[in-house]
Amino acid sequence: MLTNEASLMYRVYPGGEVDLTSQDPSDKGVWKNSSKSDYEAMMQEKLDELKSLQNMLFAEGKHKVLIVVQAMDAGGKDGCARNVFSSMDPQGVHVKAFKAPHEEELDHDFLWRVHKAVLSRGMISVFNRSHYEDLIAVRVKKLCPEKVWRNRYRHIVDFEKMLSDEGTKIVKIFLNISKEEQRERLQARLDDPDKLWKFEPGGLADRARWDDFMVAYNELISETSYDHAPWHVVPSDRKWYRNLVVAQIVINALKELKMEFPEAEWDPKDIVVE
Numbered sequence: 640m641l642t643n644e645a646s647l648m649y650r651v652y653p654g655g656e657v658d659l660t661s662q663d664p665s666d667k668g669v670w671k672n673s674s675k676s677d678y679e680a681m682m683q684e685k686l687d688e689l690k691s692l693q694n695m696l697f698a699e700g701k702h703k704v705l706i707v708v709q710a711m712d713a714g715g716k717d718g719c720a721r722n723v724f725s726s727m728d729p730q731g732v733h734v735k736a737f738k739a740p741h742e743e744e745l746d747h748d749f750l751w752r753v754h755k756a757v758l759s760r761g762m763i764s765v766f767n768r769s770h771y772e773d774l775i776a777v778r779v780k781k782l783c784p785e786k787v788w789r790n791r792y793r794h795i796v797d798f799e800k801m802l803s804d805e806g807t808k809i810v811k812i813f814l815n816i817s818k819e820e821q822r823e824r825l826q827a828r829l830d831d832p833d834k835l836w837k838f839e840p841g842g843l844a845d846r847a848r849w850d851d852f853m854v855a856y857n858e859l860i861s862e863t864s865y866d867h868a869p870w871h872v873v874p875s876d877r878k879w880y881r882n883l884v885v886a887q888i889v890i891n892a893l894k895e896l897k898m899e900f901p902e903a904e905w906d907p908k909d910i911v912v913e
């Protein structure tokens with residue numbers, strides 16, 4: 640039923656001007672006639688496909704894959720990790736969450752902690768937040784001078800180009816939720832004792848700077864989307880739709896690698912397991 644339309648329609652092409660407010664975060668795009676009840680069967684299909692592609696990635700041991708996920712608070716980064724990436728063999732995938740840098744990290748350059756987290760051949764690294772915080776959080780919260788974060792555009796573009804040239808497939812995903820959806824999700828954390836631990840009063844300061852974050856994200860996504868490291872802006876108010884689209888984007892990226900199982904150097908027919 641599904642082609643790679645989903646990943647194509649949300650992909651940002653180099654030189655494209657991004658305006659996050661022009662997308663409807665509750666959009667259902669190619670699944671416009673589907674509802675949440677159709678979701679489970681469709682999702683299972685995607686997860687099975689992902690699992691077998693990841694199995695091949697691991698078996699072939701040729702490529703590295705890096706998936707960057709950025710979003711506002713409560714945007715669904717953890718949900719993606721739980722619902723999409725968890726389907727894969729945990730030995731081949733690692734989700735790395737980048738929190739505010741601690742002292743040792745701040746004593747190094749901003750890419751120090753990031754580069755170490757890019758895994759080796761056959762593996763998929765998922766970044767839950769990433770080096771893009773060193774442009775976004777730092778800019779909006781005025782944590783360092785503009786001269787410093789401006790230069791990071793170039794550093795990040797060069798870093799990703801280096802990773803790509805050295806055999807890392809990069810996919811970047813921005814989960815686009817509306818301010819109202821964020822309000823509802825944050826309120827739900829306050830109302831539910833099982834979710835309360837996720838609520839951080841400090842996060843409200845970021846919410847108050849919503850418009851500044853959008854301006855910064857628009858610029859960031861427009862300036863750092865390349866064929867070798869494209870951004871995708873995924874409507875994310877509907878969690879089920881977001882999961883499907885993210886799974887599809889990753890499937891397409893893995894398919895582009897044109898992987899094959901390694902050929903045995905011997906004929907299995909010649910071997911008998913006694």
Ligand code: ATP
Nearest residue numbers: 712713717737738739740768772773776777837839
């Ligand atoms: P959760 O879903 O658990 O809330 P989270 O990713 O929001 O996950 P938090 O510990 O709540 O995790 O938030 C991380 C905070 O750290 C964010 O406010 C983010 O902007 C900030 N942060 C991450 N990396 C950097 C960085 N390099 N410089 C400054 N702030 C950063």
Ligand code: MG
Nearest residue numbers: 712713839842
């Ligand atoms: Mg948080």
